[in-house]
Amino acid sequence: AGLAVRRPPPIATSACNLPAPMVFALLRQGVESWRIRRATQRWEREQNALKARLVEADDFAWCVHPQDGKACLKRVGGLDISFFSDGGHPDDDRACVALIVCEFDEARE
Template sequence: MGDGDEELVRRWEREQECLKQRLVEEDTEAWQKNPNFSGLHRVGGVDLSFIKGDEVSACAQLVVLSYPDMELLYECSEMVTLSAPYIAGFLAFREAPPLLQLLQRLEREQPSLMPQVLFVDGNGLFHYREFGLACHLGVLSDLPCVGVAKNLLQVQGVAKTDEHLSQISALKKAGDTFPLTAASGRTLGQALRSSNSSTKPIYVSVGHRISLDTAVHLTHSCCRYRVPEPIRQADMRSREYLRTHFPPTSSE
């Protein structure tokens, strides 16, 4: 890491600390307090997909689905150029700006379709400094946000140990969970078995304006397969956009 990067990291750390002051880790909406999430009608999902071999050009994707039916209400795919470098622990500074722009465009053009909660393909509180992409995007958009990761971030004393693997094998049915507890003793998220057909859990953590329990129950209620439908749809549609507009060459 050069001097320029070190200066950038210091600036990002300060910015992250400022944003973290605004983070809300509890339920703020009436629908969150209802056992059936009555009053929740629109759930959003965001994702970025990259062209193979290109770390700068990506397709930023936003989808909004109806709840609880998971019917598509809105989608937007946009090619973006990521200008910030990738530095571990600061992914949000690279990925949040284009995703935020998609949300701002929706708010301008079709405000009635704004999601009431946003699922983010990445971590929230379950992060090196307890402020991952889902927290960053949540605070900047001021939307309730849930971070859902497909792979375990080995952070704050949480690791793929034998104990972790035995906890996974103890998840017998969809809806079963176990806590992701940091070395400090703080619970930063939950591993969730999201479907009976998949034995691999997903890792759910608070992004903003939602409690962990609500985040886990809501995530489970949005899963038809292993990954919650808003994120699955965003991922599928961004990949499809890249396949259509940037087909792989025959030499690949």
């Protein structure tokens, strides 16, 4: 007696003749791509808003080198904000922040 060979059940396909798992994978990629684009657009809007507030002229009442009775600069600070998301979700607003303050010493320039 011969062995009966059973064929696996057919895989569901879409109108474009792709297996359903592949169609779902493509849909997931599309959604993920859309989320990334949306987050990028949000970041670009934020950067443009910050850029509009940028002051490029030195109009402060202090100076680096003593001159004209102005107070000398004593400290310099920097701030970095990095937004992150574990899953690329555009509404995730978690961030890491670093603030560095250094004492400015004219003698050690």
